[in-house]
Amino acid sequence: MSWSMVSDEMCKAVTASSKVWTMPELVTLIVRGTGWTDWARLCRLNKVASEAARARLYSGHYFGATIRPLLSILAPMERIGDSGFMFTRPLETSDWTRFLGYSKHVIYMYFSDDHMIAPETFCVMDATRPPQDIFPSLRDFADMRVSPCSNYLHNMTFHKRLREFRIRSWIAPLRLLQTLRKAANSLRKLELGTYTMVPDKLTIVELLALIPELHSIDTLSLPSLFVTSDVFDALSRSVSLQEFHLLCSEFDRNPPPPDNSLHYAFRLPADGFSKLCSLTIEHRSPRPHSLLLVTGMKPNMTRLSVQFSCAPDFTGLKKYHAILSGGFSSLTELFITVSQSAEKHEISDSGHAFGLLQPLLVLEHLENFSFNYNAPVSLKDEHIEKMAQAWPLLQYFVFCSDVFYDVHQTELTLACLLSFAEHCPRIDFLMFAIDTTLDPPRQPTDDTVFPPNFSTLTVTNSPILDITSVATYIADLLPISVRLECAVHLDFEGRDIDRSERWESAILLVDALHQASARSLRRSLRAPVSLTAKA
Template sequence: MMISGRTESANKDGMLALHVQPSKLWSIPELVDLVASHCSPSQLATLAQVNRAISDIPLSRLYNKVSSNFHNLLSILAPLEAESDHSLNFVRPLEKSDWIRFLHYAKFVKELLISDTTVSPDAFCVMDATRPPGDVFLSLRRFDAGPSLGSSSYLCRLVFHPKLRVFHATSWKPPLRLLQNIRTIANSLQILELNDYGAILDSRTNAELLLLLVELTAIVQLILPPTFLTSKAFEILSFKEHLQGLRCATSGYFFSARPPFPDFEYDLKFPKTGFQGLTTLCIEDRSARPHERLSITAEHKVLRRLRVTLSGEPELDSVMKWFLEIAPKFTGLTHLAFEGAVWCNDMGLLNPTVSFSMLLPLLSLHQLETLRFETETAVSLIDDHIDQMARAWPSLRNFRFCSLAIYEETYTELTASCLISMAEHCRLLEMLTISLDASRPLSRNNASNIGFSDSFRWLYFPDSLPGEINDTAEFIADLLPTHAVFRYESFILPVDRDPSRMESWAAISALVKSFLRVKHRYRLRGSHSE
């Protein structure tokens, strides 16, 4: 089989053709990488099988990661054909010679990433029953199993081995069987991601889970379904010396209905000497009084990222007390994301004084770089509240406030003046998402021509109220650097929700773009004249 390669040269002699002998080409890993970059996964699998000149080193490059070409890899073992349900299965029994051939390729696989597959579960059963002693994928370090694979015990037995470091499963049924399989490799796992948000915990699964958590001695990153993070599980994990990230799986749908947790204890108690290396924490509480289930006995300075979902419709007072508990203890936080279905009597969240009292404890987190605050209902603030936030968080890079809520008229008292405070005090700011009422009179004029720094790139007003078109556009453009993007469209609301509002914002947006183009040309002329 003859392989030729061709490179292009920009010199005056034109094209230079290079003919490379196959034995030389396939002995150079860099050339193999070049060939591989222009091949689909299925082409790679076929290429590796038919090319007899290829050596082990470049072959390891071709089979380093297997994903959508998984069925091509299995076809090395024996031919596959579609059955009546369209799933693929082997056309004949597997023999010893098949396994000898297959293992030569399987030993090079380091990452097996299968989001979905058409291979029949019966095929995995046959492989498990006929395989020779020892591990099938000797070099495998990472295995990602999609929804159709998480429950396959046969596949797990084929893939799991003592050197596996990363395992990710999207969903599985039943969870007990999967947890039992994971226990066989628990000591080697450094990253375990069980991302089935809807998994329900029962007593047998809970018992198996606790045994597994004890045996995860090398765990660094862990994701569990929210129902799995019980008080006992939290206690066991608090003493994992290598644990850096602990997350609950998320649904991706903030407004989805969420059933209450099953009948286990879900108090989160941070022991004085626990979680010594934890830098990232993502938790969910579905109770109506979440502050009563949180206890932090000592300061945890190393925690940098916290994401919390309070989906049990807690009262505003409970949320404030929850913030009062974390703020003096998690003093090193740089990223805070909050999602909550906050409940308050008499539309209290539309009272700026009441709303800000809930947020006030967070002002002590002076190292914040990212704040994402989302609620089901609109939260009203005034310009002075944004000014206090901007002064308290000078390192902010991303500020996102209530971007998913619906803002009717009178729902907020924020004016466009709040942007001045952000531009003045948060000089590292890159992204700002906030709902305001641009029709309200400014509480502060930009007399000093304050503007966002050159690092700023995104301004978004979701479901905001427009002001006078020319004045609003000029005010926004004066604050923005010329490369920044201004958006107003809501990502969740129908486009015809308020046509007149959207028409005004469309006109404002067009003017902002025009003003920024003029500003850019003016600066270019100024730089050329210098």
């Protein structure tokens, strides 16, 4: 074979190879089987990949260990001591020219603690980068690290097209909220810090300066300690904010400080929060009802989550429920958590305890309801009946799921389940304690039918003695498709060693009875017919 023929064959091979790298689908298949180290090396050497192919490859997600191969396109990297990976040589203009051809396609980046990049790397990049945006297509950026060098990374990622930003924490000398203002106008979702963060005075001032510049924000999450009356008032003037969530404290690990400045008021004026539909707040005052001020109705508000972290008095909590029911009549989701209580004798009396919940019965649109107290709250079957009648759209019901119930700490019997079957045709999930040692005053009949979508009954921390009678009642009531669970909290296992075992036996017996029960089979077959007739 002549040299000219060999040359022609080589040219054809090169041309064919080049064509391969212009086809996004083939490039994707090639890279799929390539390790991250080889992938980065390939990106540095390959100069013929088409824009379409690059866009297909680099518009994906970069997180954790995949950050390093992306940066390795800029220059080779190696690990330097414990600080992480650093470039092995100075960066040149040609490196940036090559890197920008790839980085311009990146849409999402997530920096976690396992990214293994030395802080100095970002200092070098920020010092040598060209004037244009490094990641112009970046829309979603999360920084879960805690580093004093984060500012250099943020200089390269904050721009006027960024839509979402999340950060776990930041430390001095970084003044994050001032740096963030360059991207404020385009941000739609912003999550700053965790519940453990305690701001200095300058941070609050920076936050007050940032809020008016968040023109497009629709979802905002802040540590509860970041919010003052001034901050809440500033947010109320937002015309785009739809969801505002305070990152609430975990009381056992982070007791509320005694500072009275934290007893600020949540004022919702008639013309404020015009688009707000979801709100999560925390109260650190024993008189929270005096700090919730709702003027006029808030028809857009459909979801509310409230945590009480400082032992609210019983009367004040009842008044609080009346205020929120009057101002947020369109609620479909309501989650209430009382982390610390002051008057436990009130909630041990069923009549008094239900009085705490009674103001909430006017919320006729309620679909999801969760009420958690740090002590057992006693109720009667008739109280469940009233709630089921008041909330016919109910799908999800959780009540005091994190506390241990001894015998006679609630008056609820298994018969209370009948109320959900009779009045809540959309019920899907139930989780609350029942004292199964009490004789149920009512028995299920063939007409007692749970809806087909009912999936789970969790009798959390419930007392049980007679396994057979409990299993027989439940098997007679529940459809075969429903999952029965009993979650005895790990913190309480020592208080009743046999409880978990008895419930496990009861659940097995329910399964066996379902397989043999003609009534269960009849009910399963007729349930859709009954529901259709009612509709």
